[in-house]
Amino acid sequence: MSRIGIFICHCGENISGTVDCGRVAGECGNIPGVTHSVDYKYMCSDPGQTIIKEAIRENRLDGVVIGSCSPRMHEKTFRKACADAGLNPFLCEMANLREHCSWVHEKSDATTDKAISLIRILVEKVKRNQPLQPIRVPMTKRALVIGGGIAGIQASLDIANAGHPVILVEREPSIGGHMAQLSETFPTLDCSQCILTPRMVEVAQHPNITLYTYSELESLEGFVGNFKARIRKKARGIDESLCTGCGLCTTKCPTKKIPSEFNTGLGQRPGIFVPFPQAVPNIPVIDQENCRYHLKGKCGLCAKICPTGAIRFDQEDEIIEAEIGAVVVATGFDVLKTDFFPEYGYGRYPDVITGLQFERLASASGPTMGEIRRPSDGKIAESVVFVACAGSRDAAKGKPYCSKICCMYTAKHAMLYKHKVHHGQAHVFYMDIRAGGKMYDEFVRRAIEEDHVNYLRGRVSKIYEEDGQLVVKGADTLLDHRPVEIKADLVVLATAGVANNGAEELAQKLHVSYDAYNFFAEAHPKLMPVETNTAGIFLAGACQSPKDIPESVSQASGAAGKVSALFGQRKELERDPMVAVVNRTAPPLFSTCMGCFLCESACPYHAIEKEEIRGRNGDLIKTVAKVNEGLCQGCGTCVALCKSKSIDLMGYSNQQMYAEIKAL
Amino acid sequence: MSRTGYYPGCSLKGTAREYEESLLAVAEKAGRPLAEIADWNCCGATAAHGTSHELAIALPARVLAQAITGGMEELLVPCSGCYNRLMVTRHELSRDPALRDKISKMIGADLKTPVRILNVLEWLETILAPGTEDPDHVADQDPGQDPPRGDIPVRDDVPTQGDALKPDHDSGHSDAGDHDPDPVRELITHPFNHKVACYYGCFLTRPVDVLKPDSAEYPMAMDQLMERAGATPVDWEFKVECCGAAFAVSRTTTIARLSGLILENAVRRGAEAIIVACPLCHANMDLRRDAIQKERNREIDLPVLYLPQAIGLAMGIEPRQLGLHRHRVPVTFSLNPRNGAPDQKPEPRTAKQPA
Amino acid sequence: MKGVSPISFMAEHPTHSVETPAQKIFDHTGESLSRCYQCGKCTAGCPMSEEMDITPSRMMRMLQYDDPAMEEEALRSYSVWLCLTCGTCLARCPQEIDIPGVMDFLRTESLRKGMMNPSAKNIVSFQKSFIDSLRLTGMLYEVGLVAGYKARTWKLFQDMSLVPWLFLKGKLNLLPHRVKDRKTVKKIFRETVK
Numbered sequence A: 001m002s003r004i005g006i007f008i009c010h011c012g013e014n015i016s017g018t019v020d021c022g023r024v025a026g027e028c029g030n031i032p033g034v035t036h037s038v039d040y041k042y043m044c045s046d047p048g049q050t051i052i053k054e055a056i057r058e059n060r061l062d063g064v065v066i067g068s069c070s071p072r073m074h075e076k077t078f079r080k081a082c083a084d085a086g087l088n089p090f091l092c093e094m095a096n097l098r099e100h101c102s103w104v105h106e107k108s109d110a111t112t113d114k115a116i117s118l119i120r121i122l123v124e125k126v127k128r129n130q131p132l133q134p135i136r137v138p139m140t141k142r143a144l145v146i147g148g149g150i151a152g153i154q155a156s157l158d159i160a161n162a163g164h165p166v167i168l169v170e171r172e173p174s175i176g177g178h179m180a181q182l183s184e185t186f187p188t189l190d191c192s193q194c195i196l197t198p199r200m201v202e203v204a205q206h207p208n209i210t211l212y213t214y215s216e217l218e219s220l221e222g223f224v225g226n227f228k229a230r231i232r233k234k235a236r237g238i239d240e241s242l243c244t245g246c247g248l249c250t251t252k253c254p255t256k257k258i259p260s261e262f263n264t265g266l267g268q269r270p271g272i273f274v275p276f277p278q279a280v281p282n283i284p285v286i287d288q289e290n291c292r293y294h295l296k297g298k299c300g301l302c303a304k305i306c307p308t309g310a311i312r313f314d315q316e317d318e319i320i321e322a323e324i325g326a327v328v329v330a331t332g333f334d335v336l337k338t339d340f341f342p343e344y345g346y347g348r349y350p351d352v353i354t355g356l357q358f359e360r361l362a363s364a365s366g367p368t369m370g371e372i373r374r375p376s377d378g379k380i381a382e383s384v385v386f387v388a389c390a391g392s393r394d395a396a397k398g399k400p401y402c403s404k405i406c407c408m409y410t411a412k413h414a415m416l417y418k419h420k421v422h423h424g425q426a427h428v429f430y431m432d433i434r435a436g437g438k439m440y441d442e443f444v445r446r447a448i449e450e451d452h453v454n455y456l457r458g459r460v461s462k463i464y465e466e467d468g469q470l471v472v473k474g475a476d477t478l479l480d481h482r483p484v485e486i487k488a489d490l491v492v493l494a495t496a497g498v499a500n501n502g503a504e505e506l507a508q509k510l511h512v513s514y515d516a517y518n519f520f521a522e523a524h525p526k527l528m529p530v531e532t533n534t535a536g537i538f539l540a541g542a543c544q545s546p547k548d549i550p551e552s553v554s555q556a557s558g559a560a561g562k563v564s565a566l567f568g569q570r571k572e573l574e575r576d577p578m579v580a581v582v583n584r585t586a587p588p589l590f591s592t593c594m595g596c597f598l599c600e601s602a603c604p605y606h607a608i609e610k611e612e613i614r615g616r617n618g619d620l621i622k623t624v625a626k627v628n629e630g631l632c633q634g635c636g637t638c639v640a641l642c643k644s645k646s647i648d649l650m651g652y653s654n655q656q657m658y659a660e661i662k663a664l
Numbered sequence B: 001m002s003r004t005g006y007y008p009g010c011s012l013k014g015t016a017r018e019y020e021e022s023l024l025a026v027a028e029k030a031g032r033p034l035a036e037i038a039d040w041n042c043c044g045a046t047a048a049h050g051t052s053h054e055l056a057i058a059l060p061a062r063v064l065a066q067a068i069t070g071g072m073e074e075l076l077v078p079c080s081g082c083y084n085r086l087m088v089t090r091h092e093l094s095r096d097p098a099l100r101d102k103i104s105k106m107i108g109a110d111l112k113t114p115v116r117i118l119n120v121l122e123w124l125e126t127i128l129a130p131g132t133e134d135p136d137h138v139a140d141q142d143p144g145q146d147p148p149r150g151d152i153p154v155r156d157d158v159p160t161q162g163d164a165l166k167p168d169h170d171s172g173h174s175d176a177g178d179h180d181p182d183p184v185r186e187l188i189t190h191p192f193n194h195k196v197a198c199y200y201g202c203f204l205t206r207p208v209d210v211l212k213p214d215s216a217e218y219p220m221a222m223d224q225l226m227e228r229a230g231a232t233p234v235d236w237e238f239k240v241e242c243c244g245a246a247f248a249v250s251r252t253t254t255i256a257r258l259s260g261l262i263l264e265n266a267v268r269r270g271a272e273a274i275i276v277a278c279p280l281c282h283a284n285m286d287l288r289r290d291a292i293q294k295e296r297n298r299e300i301d302l303p304v305l306y307l308p309q310a311i312g313l314a315m316g317i318e319p320r321q322l323g324l325h326r327h328r329v330p331v332t333f334s335l336n337p338r339n340g341a342p343d344q345k346p347e348p349r350t351a352k353q354p355a
Numbered sequence C: 001m002k003g004v005s006p007i008s009f010m011a012e013h014p015t016h017s018v019e020t021p022a023q024k025i026f027d028h029t030g031e032s033l034s035r036c037y038q039c040g041k042c043t044a045g046c047p048m049s050e051e052m053d054i055t056p057s058r059m060m061r062m063l064q065y066d067d068p069a070m071e072e073e074a075l076r077s078y079s080v081w082l083c084l085t086c087g088t089c090l091a092r093c094p095q096e097i098d099i100p101g102v103m104d105f106l107r108t109e110s111l112r113k114g115m116m117n118p119s120a121k122n123i124v125s126f127q128k129s130f131i132d133s134l135r136l137t138g139m140l141y142e143v144g145l146v147a148g149y150k151a152r153t154w155k156l157f158q159d160m161s162l163v164p165w166l167f168l169k170g171k172l173n174l175l176p177h178r179v180k181d182r183k184t185v186k187k188i189f190r191e192t193v194k
């Protein structure tokens, strides 16, 4: 006969508000096998845990059921309390009386009855629980950082400085991300390149960091502490060990007019190129789609000019395999392009540009050397209209969310413009000014008060071209909701920040969740903002939601801290033993497994292995399935699939499940 | 072929008589005669929904019922005002079964049988459907003519789905017989080789989720049709802007302002004609031209043609048969037959108002 | 509760005892005005806003208040009659509020309560003449319409210069067409126009 203890928590009034906890404790005390049953206001509190511990010791309990909140919340707490009192922690189960009962029902007898049922079924389960030991697995103390924007850079440096090796994978030819494209940065107006490039160089030179640019993650298998990453290093067409970065090849390439990605299409680049002068690494890339040699089979001018003979037209993609302990995803974001906006001309007007394009215009190293010239004819823009919330907060056609960074960069743009074109006119159409942050609102006020930027509250309805100028039709909702028409040389749309392309595929490769807009999902919006739902995979920067630099950097340091803490722990990792096990029986059967290996093809984690059972003389008797408990995530797919019912999940055996159902 | 009914609506029997004349002429020439539905009533136009919501539903519903009773599967509604009311009505009836039953009882007729409502663009598309492409002919085009991708200026990136459908009258297409006859080539005997501004206005495009135009802000359906008729549609800004619509009689100042802006933009972009599909738009821009000229303080001689008039001309139909003489702003295009004499210059247009 | 209070929740909370303007609009058109976040895009694109006394976004704001005086001001406005129902606002509204639908409702309310704006006399007369013509014949009879309109507005000579021209071009019919099924047309009017 079991000796099971029941502990009903009121959770303040969260549970006791609709469930009669006293009655639950009372009636559950009568369930056969239950020797102790009490209720208390807060079981998770110190005195609450003491109640549990003392009851275990005094009543020599061999099983515990706690009726409280979700196991996600406090399973660890209660299992630890049991372990402290000498009970195997896996003999403790939680019934979710809060989310599954009190929160979703009205106060009534039926609600209390349901709570009692929830306890009763778990009592039947606990009766059949086995004491289990946590699984110990070895841990690789090497981090993989995906994405080399400011967030990825910061995370890599922090982990590397904590003494752990890091592999940084960046898909573009250079690290730097969007920050490398920015001119000056709010709220201090310091030059973006000037603060970024030292960090980029540090990454390249750090002994603990291996940098793979022009590379992408091919696949990631395994689990926390034991990932296996395959990285595709795309063919650069250059022998990196020979290249000195002199750049002669880029000056001789006859294909010159390819829109430069780095300059957001406002400038041009050759077929063999370095995206920008401060690129890290300073090694060119041959763009195979546009290279004459690759298209027509002849040219090879770059190969002829290269003083070290580093050009390799026949170079192939390389696959690099690496053992990884933890991953930081820092793949950043993107912005909507102007062709997204029908009423603003579907990208038909060259002088309607995005904020990112404005950054390139305003940048001293940009296509206009920092002069605000409009793309159509190169004329200095005498009047500029900035349109905030373009595609943001627009449930009908764009994104319903606020992109968060555009209010600030729009103020910055208007300010930079006024600093460059003193007599020019800057107008900003906005809906709200969202400038929460240290020195942020002051920054916006400066744009308005000192640089006399004209802020108009209203959305723009249409932009069209007339006589070589753009007509912007808006309204001023602070001026009696009057329609306003402004003629502008240049219109800058603060287009919505969106998930980077490829984010969805990457999330699927990593088995992490993502939201409806393809931003990666954090494990908890408040308390676990850098974790994902997959242990050992962390988030940093704008890949989680649009963010500015300070926020991206903070989150990156947070993620790096989590990785360092994980690596700092000990040599081995402990995991819950809820894994599948293929049964073993006495000879001559050895196992009921028939060796069909249906489970092998079904297991999403590739945890099924083959075991050969041999007789004394070494003859093969049969081949049966075996679960690698390091890889198994306890999903139970194989259990459901096994025709001979040879697999069971530890802690969730079929027998336990049936007992629960029968108790209903 | 499905039975296509035709609902002219009041305007096509009155002030927009030439719209009907040209439509029927085109239908006849294309061998697709139209059957007018029996004993129809007015759709109620804007006035009805300013008076009573149910009135605005019941009137078009009766028109739909007449089409159903007449056994029609499709109903051509050339007037975009009527088209709009019928589409909105059908949308509301399908969304609200209680309302449908109530109206059904009121007008004593079935409203459940589906009828496809066609606007004039959709109907003309079935007539000017492009023939099957000859693969050789496509391959013939010199790929070297296309500028390299990176050099394409942003302006040319307009979504011109019509490109593939350009009539091939100038490409020396000879080996017929290998593929289906091209109805465009057969019907368009006198290519409308002029620059035109295709004007859609409100009623063909909005409400967007009911009418589902090919684009809410920059539709191309009419441009493609005119392109098939040999014209060069201009890229302009006022395709879907409002002309003043129902204020044709009651508020001429508004008409002059709004229609004036539209005409002005078309002129700036080099259009030689505005093509419309709505009697109200036509009245506002053609009948009200004096007021517009006064408002803009300049002479604007840009003619306004109904789409079937322009296409009718390209099909070689007599101008008088198309009712071109009924316009306030004279239309004096004279088109030459395809592959005709080398001298194909259109005659200069006269811009005189009738005395 | 007295005074002016914004009522952002009204439309979703039909339990509210008094019929607020937003509630009435919700009941009749299904549009929830609390969705309007006052961006002004409707006003910015509206072809009539420069002629309006209350532009569309301002109208929405006024109707968000739980205030009979504000509602009356809206119903007495010229704007409800100036709205062309062109649908530009709805097509571009980021919150997809059917402003033309709301305007339709306000027009019928304004008529019902006799709060029609005096400047809208032309527009309303035209509408009435149009409806009269429909009631009589089931069709739009343009001569009758214009005659009726002229009689209502006493603008006998405005537009007269166009009339002979229209006759000359065969664009006006002297005798009206009529729908044969008079009974149904009558029934429609009887049951829908109160």
Ligand SMILES: Cc1cc2nc3c(=O)[nH]c(=O)nc-3n(C[C@H](O)[C@H](O)[C@H](O)COP(=O)(O)OP(=O)(O)OC[C@H]3O[C@@H](n4cnc5c(N)ncnc54)[C@H](O)[C@@H]3O)c2cc1C
Pocket (backbone or CB within 6 Å): A146, A147, A148, A149, A150, A151, A152, A169, A170, A171, A172, A175, A176, A177, A178, A179, A182, A184, A185, A186, A187, A215, A216, A217, A330, A331, A332, A333, A334, A335, A355, A356, A357, A359, A405, A409, A412, A500, A502, A506, A540, A541, A542, A543, A547, A548, A549, A550, A552
């Ligand atoms: C117009 C504009 C102006 C701005 N101005 C300011 C400012 O003044 N001040 C400020 O604080 N913030 C500003 N920001 C915000 C700033 O750009 C971001 O906060 C910052 O870039 C976020 O950094 P990140 O590393 O998270 O993302 P990113 O900068 O986007 O970097 C992501 C990196 O990951 C790489 N990557 C993406 N996918 C993959 C993949 N699958 N595999 C490998 N690598 C991948 C990308 O190539 C990129 O290098 C501005 C943003 C914009 C759009």
Ligand code: SF4
Pocket (backbone or CB within 6 Å): A388, A389, A390, A392, A393, A401, A402, A403, A404, A405, A406, A407, A408, A431, A432, A433, A434, A494
């Ligand atoms: S940050 Fe400002 S501009 Fe950007 S979406 Fe939010 S409110 Fe609009």
Ligand code: SF4
Pocket (backbone or CB within 6 Å): C042, C045, C046, C047, C048, C049, C056, C082, C083, C084, C085, C086, C087, C088, C089, C090, C099, C100, C103
């Ligand atoms: S529907 Fe009315 S309010 Fe809306 S844009 Fe058109 S005229 Fe203005």
